[in-house]
Amino acid sequence: MKTPIRFTALALSLMLGSGVACAADLKVGVSMSAFDDTFLTYLREDMDKQAKSYPKGDGVQLQFEDARADVVKQLSQVENFISQKVDAIIVNPVDTASTKNIINAASKAGIPLVFVNRRPDQKDLPKGVVAVTSDDLEAGRMQMQYIAEKMGGKGKIVILLGDLANNATTNRTKGVKEILAKYPDIKIEQEQTGTWLRDRGMTLVNDWLTQGREFNAVLANNDEMAIGASMALKSAGTKPGSVLIAGVDGTPDGLNAITRGDMAASAFQDAKGQAVGSVEAARKMAKNEPVEQNVIIPYQLITPDNVKDFK
Structure with missing residues (x-):
């Protein structure tokens, strides 16, 4: 036993x-x-x-x-x-x-x-x-500085905002506008929330195009809305690269969009x-x-x- x-x-x-x-x-x-x-x-x-x-x-x-x-x-x-x-x-x-x-x-x-x-x-x-x-102000400054230089310091932009309840939206947009203060010949044509979503970004940009609004760049608070903007511009037959698009995050889909030429830049969030x-x-x-x-x-x-x- x-x-x-x-x-x-x-x-x-x-x-x-x-x-x-x-x-x-x-x-x-x-x-x-x-x-x-x-x-x-x-x-x-x-x-x-x-x-x-x-x-x-x-x-x-x-x-x-x-x-x-x-x-x-x-x-x-x-x-x-x-x-x-x-x-x-x-x-x-x-x-x-x-x-x-x-x-x-x-x-x-x-x-x-x-x-x-x-x-x-x-x-x-x-x-x-x-x-x-991460410093969201820096993300906004980073994307806008790059786009402003590509625009030659003049033209019109639209801004796709994230969820208005988040300070990431506030600070990324504030960063964009801090850079814009140095470029008086770049004007904001439209600024609305796409709540971080790809389909909302696409809908907003499609609406602006349907209204006949003209702009040279899209500054999106994240990659998803930026990709949506790219999809809307493609559907409208806009010449690739004629409208510069910048996002934030550097997601795999965002990186692929930059590789394809659908987006001009993104701020990588680690x-x-x-x-x-x-x-x-x-x-x-x-x-x-x-x-x-x-x-x-x-x-x-x-x-x-x-x-x-x-x-």
Whole structure:
């Protein structure tokens, strides 16, 4: 009887050891503003890869939730994470002006909070709250400077705005207009929101063309709307390259559009950099290790000359 007992004890020991290892993995709740957003899909995938890159027993288990562009739903998800007693929370905010309740809830519970991709509007974040983002002002400046030079400093542009609830839209557009201030002969013909969507970008540009509006360039707050603009111009029979189109993100579809000549430029937003930065920040904060409170992942200009470097 002794031998079976010894093997049973050994098996139990291994099981308990395995359980301890699994329990050591940090549990992090992640609320994304929308799963169907193209760039955020890449961001989510890179976050998952980063979480799985850590050694077993010293890693991170991510629980993703889709807020579906609903502020109330996102707050509810954060409250659920808190009730589950997760070790940290990562939020890609639906509305950057409506993050106060999320911050208050996490802070009251003493759970580390990381905002990724979109920074809350408030200037100073409290202790225990970190933002991992990119400078959207720089993205707007970058794309507009390149297009302004290609236009020879004169002409008309239209601007496709992202979701008006996000400061990414505000800041990218502000960056565009900062550069325009140096080029008084470049005028804004139209400026409307396409809510980050390809089909909305296509519809808006198609409407402007139908109205007989003339413009030399399209400045889009993201690649999806830029691609939509390109599709509308193609459908209208516009000569390829006669209207310059610039986006933001440097998504695979955006890179292909630049390679084909459908887009003139994009500002590369590093999804992997933001993903690694946010997951690592959550991990360190959960382990009471020091972190930088505002992590900025730089943009890079993509043009036909260097597009191959981003593929």
